[in-house]
Amino acid sequence: MLRGCGMVWSRVRSLWRNWFRRGGVDADLDAEVLAFVEMSAEEDAARGVTPEEARRRALAEVGGAERLKQQVREGRAGAGIESVMQDLRFGGRQVVKSPGFGLTVMATLALSIGITTAVFSVLYAMVIRPLPYQDVSRIAAMDTRSASGGPQAASYPEYVDWRKMQHSFTALAGYSPQGAVGMKSDAGAVVLNEVEGTDNFFTVFEVNPVLGRTFAAGEDEDGRNNVVVLSYEVWQQDFGGKADVVGRRVQMDGSAYTVIGVMRAGFRFPINVMNSIYVPLHLTPTQRDNRGNHWLQTVARLKPGMTARQAEADMDTIFAALGKTDMFDAGRTVHAVDLTMYVVGDTAGSLRLLLYAVLAVLVIGCVNVAGLLLARGVKREREMALRSAIGARRGRIVRQLLTEALLFAVCGAGAGVVLAYGLLRLIRMLLIASLSRGAEVQVNLPVLAAALGISVGVTVLAAMMPALRLSGTSPTMALKAGGSAGTTRGQHRLRTGFVVTQVALALALLVVSGLLLHMLEKLRTTELGFNPGQMLTAEINLPRGRYAGRDVLADFYTPLVEKVQAMPGVRAAGLIQMLPVQGWGWNSEHIHIYGTAPLKNPRTDPAEVRFVTPGYYKVFQNALVEGRLGDAAIDRPTTRLAAVVNEAFVKKFIPAGRDPVGMEIGDNDQMETLASQDNPRVLIVGVVKNIRQSIYQPPFPEMDYNIAQIPPAVSLNAIGSMHLVVRTSVAPESLVPQLQKVLHDVDATVPLREPETMMQVVADVLTFQRLENWLFGAFAGLAVLLAVVGLYGLISHEVELSTRDIGIKLALGASRGRILEGIYRRVGWMLGVGVVLGLLVTVAAEKFIGAVVAVGLAKDGLLIVALAVGLMGVGLLAAAVPARRASGVEPMEALREE
């Protein structure tokens, strides 16, 4: 053992010496070999051989002194590391010599990896990652529909019936997000988001609490329902994560609640409600008894073995049975939607498209890098051949190229990783507000690894091509003067293929981006029906506990609106329960106009319902076309219901030629809410112009009721949550502090939620569009940039290769113009094919693109053609410099160069 140690020690000493005294060691070796050669020559000379001959023989025996020395060196301790260091140094010098090339390769890698990873991570967090519930595939979001097919939640009596009669679910639960609620406890006061649920709510998700328990059976009944389950983040943030929180008493809404449990980390339902707490249902009498009051969302867990289709069929029979006794239920349908799909919602299409865009960019990037490296590799083929001829082993050459490639790859990849993290921080900021799982977006490591793997793999492969090819040809061929390295047919086609691919993909991306931009512009400048400038909005939620049974109009809203109107800088103030552009879907069905022909299909399209104050029209500057607006003096809770309708309503429901004012509507849905009317017929008293409820769709028919007509008993129900809208003569934001003070004066316990200007509201609605657009724009820009760089590099390379041919042509009398023409023709051809291919790709992908933005040849044809021409122009420009250089070649120089 000790002897082994001795050997190791000796080797270590040699390692040290070889490394740090390299010069001396080499010199020593030189001297030794020299001495050997001379002694050998002397011996021969002594035997009678001539001195020259002797020396020659000696050298021959040595086999070339250099080679011998190299062999010794290679056998040395530390030789391995030394040669790697050598390779690195060489590689580094190469990069420094042509910084443009090096930087281009590294930048291309960084961009491709960084952007790909960032966007993939977003997609993963939002779409692919499983939801934090047990066995998610068994959970179905019940997308219940009305008879006419529009989305319609359940009413409580309906839900009770369904639950009793269903056979396909282990649990059918109802829930309703209640928005912000103030909670006071020993730990302080805090505003949280409340979600109400039926007693079996948690059974659907089968997620165990980390502390305490969840709802017990029957705990959603009055008297037992003042319990609350905290979400994990609320427990950590607002209760200090202390285990004694179970059993604590808290105050919410003026009532006392007991904390009974804490949910596991990561659990949230609905998934976009942050800082949530869960309480059992607290029903108002109207909610409990009114079958036509649709407010309860439903979600269910399928029984084992049950499919969603079977569950839907089961529900259909239930609906049919109920429909016999109650006309409202007749014709109802339900889609049992896989919860994961439901969460992603409409964004699925756009996200998928983004996925393809990302892939396209990655492909372009890789193709670019490969092209650049291959081009350079071709140039160096002669260098490789030379090395091989003087004795470098193929393995060594390959290793040196590999080291160089890895140098590029590592630097580029490193930059790419940094870029990915940076981009994600940026995206997270943008997404948090608008998308349900935005906050959970993080760098996805598997994706990062994959992107790195692919890019690095491509880089290494492309860089090593010259060495691999070398083994196919004999060195002499490559070394031959005038060797036509790199002009084989195969390489030509490969290069052309690269250019064409890049151009095609770049065009496809450009088209999508252009279309999105176009659509965004259209949306932004859509005729909304009102001017969103100089408008302030805020949300008011009246706490249930405080206002139950009170006349909210007299006690709160009227004084509030009066005070707001008295504020300096305010031109008009009003209320509406649902803000235009921001929301829609609060509607009535079964609209019937008395005195007109009964509609063939009694299930008509719904009409939007709004509860407003007359001030609302002033704020939105909505002109009265006919008749009058609601008036608190005339329209009382005791008088018949009066409605102001919009022009879309008239167009849809009123036969041509009839005067809408004075006609009567049968609106059964609202009758149930405003049930104290003697006369169930609603009188149309006025017509106003259209205001868009949804920015993406043309205006819906709308009926506006004056809130003064809502009976006090049900007022909290109908208008407990309203939007205050204000038209200002000064900058809207500047009025927020004053507004808060005014609200405080009326009722200090009601917070002013989400004060925003109307412009912000519109922008928020478009956020996802904007983000999408921004992303696509970035991709398109990047793709074009990469394509241009690739084009420039490849064309330069081609031109360089044909320098000798050009020289010959010039020498034979061709004009420079002809040369230029030839080059441009070739480039133009490549670009043309690329563009055509790109258009084909766009057409083929129309299905995917169409999920995001409609592609119509008629309306968008011009834009697409313009983009194609633009791309070709850019490509020709990229070719301009190398082309000029080529045609400026001096024939003699060109011929001599080889």
Place this chain on the structure above:
Amino acid sequence: MTGELHGLGVSRRVEQMTRGTFQVKPGSLFPALHRMEENGWLTSFWGESENHRKAKFYRLTKAGERQLGKETAEWQKIALAMGHALKTAKGV
């Protein structure tokens, strides 16, 4: 084999000892010598050859001697085994 020899000397000596069977070319000689030196089995120094030329001489170290003994024993074992095997084979 004791004493010291320079590279050429080693080559000639081996040729001589094996009666021409093994001709150690410089391509094998020098790498081998240097490796053995790195392993600590030889030491080297610069000295004068017979013709008063400067040359690098090598000498076996203690460790080298031990190694030599080990490898010799190993070789003899193999040679014996081979002999047996061939004899037996012949007999069969």
